[in-house]
Structure formats: C-alpha cells, structure tokens
Amino acid sequence: MIIETVQTGVFGFALGVTTLCLIVALFAAAWRLLRGPTLADRVVALDLVSMLLIVFLVIFKMVSGVNAYIYAGIALALISFLATVAFAHYIDRSTGDSDE
Amino acid sequence: MSDWIAAVLMLAGGFFCLVAGVGIVRMKDIYARMHAATKAGTLGLALICLAAMVEAETWGQVVEALFVFVFMIASAPVGAHLIGRAAFRTRAPEDPRTQHDTGSEDFRSHKA
Numbered sequence: 001m002i003i004e005t006v007q008t009g010v011f012g013f014a015l016g017v018t019t020l021c022l023i024v025a026l027f028a029a030a031w032r033l034l035r036g037p038t039l040a041d042r043v044v045a046l047d048l049v050s051m052l053l054i055v056f057l058v059i060f061k062m063v064s065g066v067n068a069y070i071y072a073g074i075a076l077a078l079i080s081f082l083a084t085v086a087f088a089h090y091i092d093r094s095t096g097d098s099d100e
Numbered sequence: 101m102s103d104w105i106a107a108v109l110m111l112a113g114g115f116f117c118l119v120a121g122v123g124i125v126r127m128k129d130i131y132a133r134m135h136a137a138t139k140a141g142t143l144g145l146a147l148i149c150l151a152a153m154v155e156a157e158t159w160g161q162v163v164e165a166l167f168v169f170v171f172m173i174a175s176a177p178v179g180a181h182l183i184g185r186a187a188f189r190t191r192a193p194e195d196p197r198t199q200h201d202t203g204s205e206d207f208r209s210h211k212a
Contacts, residue, residue: 040186044130047137070161091187
C-alpha cells in the first residue's frame with residue numbers, strides 16, 4: 001500500500017511548520033527527560049513526549065488518510081495515562097516517611 | 101476554505117506544542133514545568149484535533165478525533181495532579197519564588 005504524504009498549498013505549508021515545531025518540542029522534552037533533577041521531572045517530560053506523539057499520529061492521520069493512526073493515538077493516550085498514574089504512585093511510595 | 105481553517109488551527113496547535121516544549125526546558129521548578137507541559141500541551145492537542153475534525157471526510161472520523169481530545173482533557177489534569185502531589189510529598193527542590201498556602205504542610209503526610 002502506498003501512502004500519499006506529499007501535500008501542497010497552504011495546508012502543506014502549515015503541515016511543514018507544525019511538524020518543525022513538534023520536533024523542536026520533542027527535543028526539548030527529551031532534554032528534560034535526560035537531565036531532569038528529580039524523577040518527577042522525568043515523568044512530566046515523558047508525559048509531554050507521549051502527548052506530542054499523539055499529536056504526530058493525529059497529524060499523520062490527516063496527511064495520509066489512513067484511519068488506523070487515530071486508533072493508535074487513542075491507545076497511546078490510554079497507555080500514557082496509566083504509565084503516569086503508576087509512576088506517581090511509585091514516587092509517592094518512595095518517600096522515607098511512609099506511615100502505613 | 102476548510103483547508104485554510106485546518107491550516108490555521110494546525111499552526112496554532114503547533115505553536116502551543118512548541119510553547120510546552122520551551123516551558124519544560126526554561127521553567128525553574130517541577131510545578132512550573134508541569135504547568136507548562138500540561139496546559140499548553142493539552143491546548144495544542146485540542147487545536148490539532150479540531151483541525152482533524154475540520155479535515156475529516158465522514159462523521160465517524162469527526163467522532164474519533166473528538167474522542168482523542170476528550171480522553172486527553174479528562175486524563176491530563178488527573179495525571180498532573182498525581183505527579184504534583186507525589187513531588188510535593190517527596191519534597192522536590194523548589195524555586196525560591198514558589199509560595200506555599202497556609203496549612204499546605206499537612207498535605208505532605210500520607211494521611212491528608
């Protein structure tokens with residue numbers, strides 16, 4: 001199956017600029033993911049990375065017209081929410097003064 | 101015409117995603133970074149889903165894009181709240197300008 005991805009006109013221009021913005025934001029989030037002083041910083045950065053990947057999937061669905069990409073986006077949203085909740089629970093339990 | 105509307109919405113969404121990326125690098129402590137990433141990122145996703153809805157060919161595709169948006173707007177605040185609470189309880193390093201409400205120290209223990 002060949003996916004037609006080359007767009008022209010005003011939509012193609014907006015597509016290029018938006019993708020460039022998203023790539024810069026992805027690199028910024030990756031920088032914070034690698035550097036972040038605490039684990040919570042890294043989790044916030046990971047959350048932003050997954051959100052940007054969902055945005056990429058929605059954009060690629062618009063460009064290619066293949067509907068399956070938006071299902072992948074829904075699944076990724078679910079998984080990233082569960083990962084955030086699990087990490088928050090883990091950070092919460094890692095305190096020294098747990099009084100259970 | 102719908103191409104123009106979708107292009108404008110997409111550019112705005114990309115701009116807000118870029119703001120989220122800049123915010124997560126430039127902000128000084130975890131709470132400010134969370135603020136930038138969650139709110140600006142969700143707005144960027146919302147605008148791009150709106151562009152997908154404008155560009156959609158069938159009503160089913162409109163509903164699918166709306167579903168991504170609704171799911172994200174339901175889950176992002178919950179996740180940010182949990183991470184913020186965990187960071188507060190583990191005493192994450194703070195910017196000197198970060199202010200606390202009175203009585204917020206009680207929230208550090210797990211009984212609150």
